[in-house]
Amino acid sequence: MKYKYYGLTICYLLTLTFICRGQTDLNRIVNIDGQIFRLEIVNNPGRPDNEHNTFDLFIKNIKTGKILFSKGFREYQYNLFKIKSDSLNEKGRLFLEVTFQSGGSGFHGRCLEISMRNNKINTYPVYNFDELSMLYFKSDNEIIKLEGIWNFRENESHFSRHRYEITRYNYINGKFRQSTIGKTRSKYGSLDDDESPKQLLTKIKKKEPLLARSISVN
Numbered sequence: 274m275k276y277k278y279y280g281l282t283i284c285y286l287l288t289l290t291f292i293c294r295g296q297t298d299l300n301r302i303v304n305i306d307g308q309i310f311r312l313e314i315v316n317n318p319g320r321p322d323n324e325h326n327t328f329d330l331f332i333k334n335i336k337t338g339k340i341l342f343s344k345g346f347r348e349y350q351y352n353l354f355k356i357k358s359d360s361l362n363e364k365g366r367l368f369l370e371v372t373f374q375s376g377g378s379g380f381h382g383r384c385l386e387i388s389m390r391n392n393k394i395n396t397y398p399v400y401n402f403d404e405l406s407m408l409y410f411k412s413d414n415e416i417i418k419l420e421g422i423w424n425f426r427e428n429e430s431h432f433s434r435h436r437y438e439i440t441r442y443n444y445i446n447g448k449f450r451q452s453t454i455g456k457t458r459s460k461y462g463s464l465d466d467d468e469s470p471k472q473l474l475t476k477i478k479k480k481e482p483l484l485a486r487s488i489s490v491n
Contacts, residue, residue, distance in 0.1 A: 298328065299353075302335065303361045306389045311335045312361070314351065330369070332387070332394050342394040346371050348382065356410045366413045366444075369396065379404050390447065399449045400442055405435065409470035409490075414444040417488060419470060421463070422456070434460040437477070439485070455484050 299314040311333045316326050326349045332342040348371035357365040372382035381403040385396040402408065405421030421435035429435060439454040459480055462468040471490055478485040 301353075301361050303332075303353075303367055303387075304364055305332070305367055305387055305394060307364065308389065309335055309362065310341070310394075311338075312353075317345075344396060348373050350374070350380075350382075356413050368399065370402070386449065397448060400440075400451070407437075407470040407473060409474060411489075411491070416442040416449075417470070417474065418442065419473060432463045434463050434466075436460050437473070439477075439488070441488075454487065457481055457484065 296316055296318075297313065298316050299312070301312050303310055303312045313331045313333065315329045315331065317328060318326055327345065327347050328349065328351065329343060329345045331340055333340050350372040352370040352372070353361060354368050354370075355361060355363060355365040356368070357363070361367065367387045368384055369387055370382055370384045372380050374380045381401070383401045384399040386399050387394065387396055400408075400416065400418055402418070403420075405423060407419040407421075409417040409419070411417060418440045419437045420440065421437055423429055423435060436457045436459070438456045441452050441454055442449045443452070444450075457477055461473055461476055474485065474488060474490050478488065478490065
């Protein structure tokens, strides 16, 4: 099973990650819901009132080059990936993460699914994330997010052990639907412990079985 977490140690999921700094930054053949297209990402250099680059996403007919979908993003870092494969032209849902840096090691972002529905390509929200997020990708249809709760009242540092809020994202009736599983009572390993989401979930299931009873870890 593939998974990843965020922070100083980034990824257990094979992905294609790019920080936008040029002009045409990406030109790839992609599989979207079983159909083949050309996907391009073009950078927009930062203006004097905006120190960061932005970028535009284009999806084109692979034969004619006609633009079928375009969208601009204020975020300047992006990550395209598939859960089941490290190749963008293989079958499986196509996801796009876009990220803002928040200063220091902090950042926040959102994940979108690039999908074709009713014969039209569009992007659809899946989840939000930040540097305390850990994501377990169980399948194309189920994603588990563990969000670290930074408790200032207990003088937790950024990389202290944290309690976690667990959220499930299930693909149901044509869209990802979010449901909250709950919050842990105990604290568990921080980003500094270099634990994978699978390892963390396994510990939670062992220590708090009632909370994690609906989660299976393969």
